[in-house]
Amino acid sequence: MDNIIFEKKLNQYIDYINNRLSEILSIEYPPKIYEAMRYSVFAGGKRLRPILAIMSCEMLGGNKEEIIDFACALEMIHTYSLIHDDLPAMDNDDFRRGAPTCHKKFDEATAILAGDALLNKAYEVMIDNVILKKEEKFQKAMKYISDAAGVKGMIGGQVIDVISEGKKIDSDTLLYIHKNKTAALITAPLKAGGIIGGMSDDEIKLMEKAGENIGIAFQIKDDILDVTSTTEVLGKPVFSDEKNDKITYVTMFGIEKAEKDLKILMDDALGIIDGFGEKSKFLYEYIKKLVSRIK
Amino acid sequence: MDNIIFEKKLNQYIDYINNRLSEILSIEYPPKIYEAMRYSVFAGGKRLRPILAIMSCEMLGGNKEEIIDFACALEMIHTYSLIHDDLPAMDNDDFRRGAPTCHKKFDEATAILAGDALLNKAYEVMIDNVILKKEEKFQKAMKYISDAAGVKGMIGGQVIDVISEGKKIDSDTLLYIHKNKTAALITAPLKAGGIIGGMSDDEIKLMEKAGENIGIAFQIKDDILDVTSTTEVLGKPVFSDEKNDKITYVTMFGIEKAEKDLKILMDDALGIIDGFGEKSKFLYEYIKKLVSRIK
Numbered sequence: 275m276d277n278i279i280f281e282k283k284l285n286q287y288i289d290y291i292n293n294r295l296s297e298i299l300s301i302e303y304p305p306k307i308y309e310a311m312r313y314s315v316f317a318g319g320k321r322l323r324p325i326l327a328i329m330s331c332e333m334l335g336g337n338k339e340e341i342i343d344f345a346c347a348l349e350m351i352h353t354y355s356l357i358h359d360d361l362p363a364m365d366n367d368d369f370r371r372g373a374p375t376c377h378k379k380f381d382e383a384t385a386i387l388a389g390d391a392l393l394n395k396a397y398e399v400m401i402d403n404v405i406l407k408k409e410e411k412f413q414k415a416m417k418y419i420s421d422a423a424g425v426k427g428m429i430g431g432q433v434i435d436v437i438s439e440g441k442k443i444d445s446d447t448l449l450y451i452h453k454n455k456t457a458a459l460i461t462a463p464l465k466a467g468g469i470i471g472g473m474s475d476d477e478i479k480l481m482e483k484a485g486e487n488i489g490i491a492f493q494i495k496d497d498i499l500d501v502t503s504t505t506e507v508l509g510k511p512v513f514s515d516e517k518n519d520k521i522t523y524v525t526m527f528g529i530e531k532a533e534k535d536l537k538i539l540m541d542d543a544l545g546i547i548d549g550f551g552e553k554s555k556f557l558y559e560y561i562k563k564l565v566s567r568i569k
Numbered sequence: 570m571d572n573i574i575f576e577k578k579l580n581q582y583i584d585y586i587n588n589r590l591s592e593i594l595s596i597e598y599p600p601k602i603y604e605a606m607r608y609s610v611f612a613g614g615k616r617l618r619p620i621l622a623i624m625s626c627e628m629l630g631g632n633k634e635e636i637i638d639f640a641c642a643l644e645m646i647h648t649y650s651l652i653h654d655d656l657p658a659m660d661n662d663d664f665r666r667g668a669p670t671c672h673k674k675f676d677e678a679t680a681i682l683a684g685d686a687l688l689n690k691a692y693e694v695m696i697d698n699v700i701l702k703k704e705e706k707f708q709k710a711m712k713y714i715s716d717a718a719g720v721k722g723m724i725g726g727q728v729i730d731v732i733s734e735g736k737k738i739d740s741d742t743l744l745y746i747h748k749n750k751t752a753a754l755i756t757a758p759l760k761a762g763g764i765i766g767g768m769s770d771d772e773i774k775l776m777e778k779a780g781e782n783i784g785i786a787f788q789i790k791d792d793i794l795d796v797t798s799t800t801e802v803l804g805k806p807v808f809s810d811e812k813n814d815k816i817t818y819v820t821m822f823g824i825e826k827a828e829k830d831l832k833i834l835m836d837d838a839l840g841i842i843d844g845f846g847e848k849s850k851f852l853y854e855y856i857k858k859l860v861s862r863i864k
Binding site for chain 2: 303
C-alpha cells in the first residue's frame with residue numbers, strides 16, 4: 275500500500291475516533307471531572323485499540339458507524355487503566371508522553387474518580403448501543419470487551435505486575451502479565467470489530483490468536499526498544515527496566531531470542547490477517563508498521 | 570407485619586444475596602485480588618441495594634432469580650465506591666464498620682485495583698445475564714444501574730463532595746450531593762427491580778421518585794444521628810461532621826427542619842410504595858424500619 279495513502283487513511287480514522295470521543299465526553303456538570311477525563315483521553319494516544327476495532331470490523335465489509343462507540347469504549351477503558359496505573363500507589367509516574375499525568379495535572383482524588391468515570395462511561399456508551407441496535411452481535415462485542423477489561427484480563431495482568439515488582443519471576447508469570455495486561459485489550463478490539471463486522475465463530479478465534487500474538491509482540495518490542503533505543507528517539511528514559519530491576523522479555527531471554535520470538539509472533543499474526551484477503555490489507559500494514567517502529 | 574416473620578424473611582434475602590455474591594466472587598487466579606474484593610464485599614454491609622432490587626422486583630410478582638445478579642452487581646458497585654472513597658487521597662479512612670478498610674488490610678495499589686475489578690465484575694455479570702436472557706427488560710435494568718453509577722449519578726455526587734470539602738456550599742449543592750452520591754444508587758435498584766418485575770414506565774417513574782426521597786431521607790437521617798446519637802450506639806464517632814467542618818442537612822437547616830423534611834420525604838415515598846398494594850408490604854416495612862433506626 276502506498277505510504278501516503280496509508281497515512282492519509284490512518285489520519286482519517288484517527289479524526290473520526292477523536293471526534294466521536296469528544297462528543298461522548300462533551301463537558302457537562304460537574305465540569306472538573308469531564309476536564310480530567312478529556313485531559314487524559316486527549317493526551318496524545320495513538321488510538322491503537324479503536325483503530326484495531328474499526329479495521330477488524332471493516333475486514334469483512336462491516337460499517338465503521340456500527341463499531342465506533344465500542345471503539346471509543348475501548349479507548350476510554352485503556353485510558354482509565356493508564357490513569358490508575360500512574361497513581362503514586364501504583365507506578366507513581368509524574369509524566370506520560372511528556373505531559374503531567376492526570377493526578378499531577380489535577381490531584382489524586384480527581385484522577386481516581388476520572389478513571390472510575392471513564393470505565394463506567396465506556397459501559398454507558400456500549401449499553402446505549404446494545405439497547406438501540408437490538409442485534410445480539412453488539413451484546414457479544416460488549417462481552418468481549420468486558421471480559422478483557424476484568425480480572426481475567428487486563429486487571430489480572432496488572433495485579434500480577436504489581437505483585438511481581440522487584441521480585442524474581444518465572445517465564446510463565448512474565449507471559450501471564452503480557453497476555454493479560456497488554457494482549458487482552460489488543461485482542462478485544464479485534465474480536466469486537468470482527469463480530470460486529472460479521473465474522474464467524476471460527477474467524478473470531480483466529481482473530482483472538484492474532485491479537486494475543488500482536489499484544490505479546492508489542493510488549494517484547496517495548497522491552498527491546500528500552501535497551502536498543504536512545505532517550506532522544508524514544509522520548510522517555512531508556513534502560514528504565516534495568517534501573518527499576520524490572521524483569522522483561524529481554525532481561526529474561528536475552529535480546530537475540532526476544533527478536534526471534536518477536537518475528538515468529540508477528541509472522542503468525544500477519545499470516546492470519548493476510549488470510550482474510552484483500553480487505554485486510556490496511557490492518558496488515560498498520561500492524562506491521564507498529565512493530566517496525568523505532569520508538 | 571409480625572416482627573419475627575419480617576426478620577426471618579429479611580435474613581433469608583440476605584443469605585440468598587450473600588450466597589450468590591460468594592459464587593460470583595469465587596477465588597480464582599490471581600487470588601490476592603479476589604481476596605481483597607471479597608474482604609470488602611463481605612465486610613458487614615446490610616445489603617440495602619440488593620434487597621431493594623429484589624423487593625421491588627417481587628412487588629408486581631417478579632421472580633428473585635431474575636434480578637439476583639443485578640442485585641449483586643449493585644452491591645459490587647456500592648462496594649467499589651466505598652473502597653475508592655476510603656483511599657488516602659479521598660476520605661482517608663482507616664476503618665469502616667470497625668474493621669480496617671481495604672487499603673489498610675491490603676495496600677493502596679490492591680485497593681485501587683480491587684475497586685476497579687468490582688466495578689468491571691458488576692458489568693461482566695450483568696452482560697452475561699443480558700446475553701443469556703434475551704428480553705429487553707434486562708438491558709434496561711443494566712442501563713438504569715449504569716447511569717446511576719456514572720458521572721450523572723454516583724460519581725458526579727462524589728466529585729462535588731470532594732470539591733466541596735471544607736468549603737461553604739449552598740443548599741442546591743448539598744442536595745445535588747445527596748441526590749447523586751446517595752440517592753442514585755437507591756433509585757437504581759428500585760427501577761431495575763421494577764422493570765424486571767414487570768412495571769410499566771409510569772410505575773418506574775413512581776419508583777424513581779420514591780427512591781430519590783428515600784436516598785435523601787437516609788442521608789438526612791445520618792446527619793441527624795451524627796448530632797443526636799452517642800458513639801456507643803452509633804459504633805462510630807458522633808459530631809464527626811462538625812469536627813470535619815462538614816456542611817450537612819442539619820448544620821445547614823437546623824435539626825428541626827431536618828426532622829420535618831425527613832418525615833415529609835418518607836411519607837411521600839412510603840405513600841408511593843403503599844400504592845402498589847398487598848405485595849409491597851415487605852418493602853414498605855423494610856424502608857420504614859431503616860429510617861427509624863437509632864444507628
